[in-house]
Amino acid sequence: MQNHASLQPESAVRRALKHPFAGFLLIGLLLLSLQVLSILGVDFVKSSMLNGFASVMVYSIVGYGFTFLLGYAGLASLGTAGFVGLGAYIAGYLIREQPQVPYLGVILGAVLVSVVLGVAVGFISLRIEGIFLAIVTLGLSEIFYQIFNNWLGFTNGSMGSSISKYPIFQFFQNEGNWLSALNADWFARVSEVPLLKAVFDMKTLDARRSFYILLVVITVGLMMLTYNLGKSSTGRAMLAMKNSSSAAQAMGISLLKYRLLAFLMSTIFAGFAGVMFMSYFKFSTPTNYTIIFSLNILAAVLIGGSKNLVGTFLGCLIVFGLTPIFLQDIPFFRDNSWVINVTIGTIIILIVMFYPGGLVQLGQKLKQAIHRLTAKRRLYKYGEDD
Amino acid sequence: MSLQDFLQTILNSLPMIGRYALVTMGIVLIFRTTATTNFAQGLIATFGTFAITWAALQWTGLSLWLCLLLGMAVAFVLGMLVDVALIRRARHITPSGKQMITMGVMMILVNVTPVAFNNLIIYNTQGRSFSQGILQFDMLGMRFNITEMGLLGFAMAVVLLGVTFAALKYTKWGLGVRATAANETVAQMLGVNTRVITAFSWALAGALATVGGFFTGAGAPLSVTLMGNAQVFGFLACVLGGFGSFPAPILGAVIIPLVYNFAGNTSIMGPNAGMWQNAMTFLAVLLLILIFPNGILGKKLIKKV
Numbered sequence: 296m297q298n299h300a301s302l303q304p305e306s307a308v309r310r311a312l313k314h315p316f317a318g319f320l321l322i323g324l325l326l327l328s329l330q331v332l333s334i335l336g337v338d339f340v341k342s343s344m345l346n347g348f349a350s351v352m353v354y355s356i357v358g359y360g361f362t363f364l365l366g367y368a369g370l371a372s373l374g375t376a377g378f379v380g381l382g383a384y385i386a387g388y389l390i391r392e393q394p395q396v397p398y399l400g401v402i403l404g405a406v407l408v409s410v411v412l413g414v415a416v417g418f419i420s421l422r423i424e425g426i427f428l429a430i431v432t433l434g435l436s437e438i439f440y441q442i443f444n445n446w447l448g449f450t451n452g453s454m455g456s457s458i459s460k461y462p463i464f465q466f467f468q469n470e471g472n473w474l475s476a477l478n479a480d481w482f483a484r485v486s487e488v489p490l491l492k493a494v495f496d497m498k499t500l501d502a503r504r505s506f507y508i509l510l511v512v513i514t515v516g517l518m519m520l521t522y523n524l525g526k527s528s529t530g531r532a533m534l535a536m537k538n539s540s541s542a543a544q545a546m547g548i549s550l551l552k553y554r555l556l557a558f559l560m561s562t563i564f565a566g567f568a569g570v571m572f573m574s575y576f577k578f579s580t581p582t583n584y585t586i587i588f589s590l591n592i593l594a595a596v597l598i599g600g601s602k603n604l605v606g607t608f609l610g611c612l613i614v615f616g617l618t619p620i621f622l623q624d625i626p627f628f629r630d631n632s633w634v635i636n637v638t639i640g641t642i643i644i645l646i647v648m649f650y651p652g653g654l655v656q657l658g659q660k661l662k663q664a665i666h667r668l669t670a671k672r673r674l675y676k677y678g679e680d681d
Numbered sequence: 682m683s684l685q686d687f688l689q690t691i692l693n694s695l696p697m698i699g700r701y702a703l704v705t706m707g708i709v710l711i712f713r714t715t716a717t718t719n720f721a722q723g724l725i726a727t728f729g730t731f732a733i734t735w736a737a738l739q740w741t742g743l744s745l746w747l748c749l750l751l752g753m754a755v756a757f758v759l760g761m762l763v764d765v766a767l768i769r770r771a772r773h774i775t776p777s778g779k780q781m782i783t784m785g786v787m788m789i790l791v792n793v794t795p796v797a798f799n800n801l802i803i804y805n806t807q808g809r810s811f812s813q814g815i816l817q818f819d820m821l822g823m824r825f826n827i828t829e830m831g832l833l834g835f836a837m838a839v840v841l842l843g844v845t846f847a848a849l850k851y852t853k854w855g856l857g858v859r860a861t862a863a864n865e866t867v868a869q870m871l872g873v874n875t876r877v878i879t880a881f882s883w884a885l886a887g888a889l890a891t892v893g894g895f896f897t898g899a900g901a902p903l904s905v906t907l908m909g910n911a912q913v914f915g916f917l918a919c920v921l922g923g924f925g926s927f928p929a930p931i932l933g934a935v936i937i938p939l940v941y942n943f944a945g946n947t948s949i950m951g952p953n954a955g956m957w958q959n960a961m962t963f964l965a966v967l968l969l970i971l972i973f974p975n976g977i978l979g980k981k982l983i984k985k986v
Contacts, residue, residue: 586909
């Protein structure tokens with residue numbers, strides 16, 4: 296019996312599923328459906344669970360930037376915590392103390408600072424390489440940690456920085472926003488328009504839900520962007536640089552340009568994720584941004600397979616999401632929270648030891664096993680091939 | 682800043698130099714033999730320190746020296762266990778993968794330690810220490826003081842590091858370590874039992890760092906973050922001195938506490954010195970590293986293509 300499957304044109308659905316974006320969209324749809332279920336009032340979806348998924352999304356954004364750095368450019372950084380924290384605190388400061396700055400300006404401000412930081416670290420990476428670079432960035436992150444703790448005017452110190460309203464969706468409730476600062480009359484008139492009121496003047500719960508949906512869109516969008524960048528000539532140049540910097544230079548690839556670019560990507564993504572964290576959770580303390588956080592991001596990316604974005608998301612889900620999403624509601628784990636972290640640590644060790652290629656490798660092995668099983672079944676059903 | 686203040690600041694750095702040098706020695710031993718930075722180093726030391734304190738409070742009749750030895754033994758076994766159970770089986774994994782394994786160990790220890798030594802954490806128990814006294818002495822017509830514990834810690838560090846360096850230079854184990862550090866495969870081919878060498882290096886690293894941990898936490902309530910700073914500064918000391926040889930990182934571990942104590946000196950850095958002490962130290966060390974990217978005593982590595 297011959298296998299004619301290969302001769303038949305593939306169905307449109309199969310083709311669509313094979314598209315690299317299918318996985319990204321699937322993740323987006325799953326995340327969205329959870330929010331929809333919660334809006335419909337399904338008990339199973341608790342708000343703590345949604346917050347857990349939101350944090351996973353925010354951290355996965357950091358992860359995508361880091362994927363670029365580690366998976367493509369082969370550079371290691373342990374300064375992620377500082378970069379994310381900086382974004383979060385800039386957002387917190389601007390939104391709280393300078394309400395006349397529009398939200399886009401807040402994002403731009405955080406990105407701009409991240410650019411400066413990325414360029415600085417990129418130049419350092421030209422002088423110091425490998426594990427030494429990781430340790431130096433670790434030191435850099437510790438400096439930021441001290442700043443978060445001690446610069447009270449900017450970060451509110453160990454008490455933590457907080458904002459009172461959600462950006463965008465509670466724009467009208469924000470006193471002294473840029474529109475009212477520009478012209479109070481216009482603002483009074485505009486804020487009475489029903490349609491605009493529905494979008495920019497939401498209640499807290501609605502605003503949180505809307506921001507969650509926005510976060511899903513951003514996460515999926517950034518996944519696509521990162522994927523495309525990785526497949527572009529930039530990504531290929533970085534891969535060449537990762538395998539051998541000398542050989543890459545001989546081929547005319549500028550180390551300076553691509554190292555800077557890789558660090559820029561990672562710091563910009565990290566800073567942006569910081570803004571998103573502040574916007575969704577409205578609160579941030581310095582203890583979020585210790586070395587543990589940097590190591591967790593590294594763990595998430597490695598678990599995912601260091602070049603696979605769906606893997607990175609799943610890695611973030613394991614490292615950051617297990618506690619708030621699944622385990623918190625089980626009484627045993629709630630009372631013995633240490634068991635959770637020990638479990639996560641064990642999972643990390645097991646995956647790195649037995650599947651050094653990350654979850655991607657695990658997935659491929661599973662796929663092969665399924666293929667083998669179906670082949671066996673076919674053999675059993677139709678007999679031996681002639 | 683007067684001369685007395687200057688000398689006193691250097692004197693104040695001695696205990697910290699001793700502690701950091703011990704931790705750094707452990708980090709560099711592990712890095713040279715297994716090519717990984719051990720993020721669990723601080724936590725292994727913390728676990729050992731908790732064991733010392735537990736033993737000292739459990740058996741109050743026991744000499745504190747014996748408790749110290751006991752804690753060192755615990756960390757010795759723990760370090761060896763990490764190598765034998767995990768790192769040895771992860772040879773083929775990338776350096777960042779190995780790092781991740783040590784990070785997993787760190788995550789486990791950070792959570793297990795407070796549970797294992799529950800009563801020490803809950804009641805904020807103070808550990809025993811050899812002495813609480815402060816030593817005062819006159820020199821060059823000026824009066825200096827240093828805590829007796831600090832001086833003892835420094836002296837112990839000097840002795841232990843001296844023994845370790847002598848062992849590295851003159852014993853068979855030391856030769857094995859140096860051979861493994863130079864090239865593990867070739868060392869294996871020449872009949873060096875690299876598994877024993879690395880396991881013993883991990884064990885020794887744990888034991889040495891535990892002494893550092895004990896002198897960090899002696900006489901005060903313990904917490905799991907006891908060795909956090911020592912760990913990060915230990916890494917930086919290795920980069921600053923240069924990972925290339927065994928003594929070079931110790932130089933880093935001498936410089937960093939000096940920088941730290943001068944950064945915390947109010948007569949140089951102003952009244953808020955204490956607040957920015959850590960940040961200033963990191964900044965100064967990072968600048969030094971940028972000036973000496975291969976370490977102060979390190980040589981430039983030339984890679985073959």
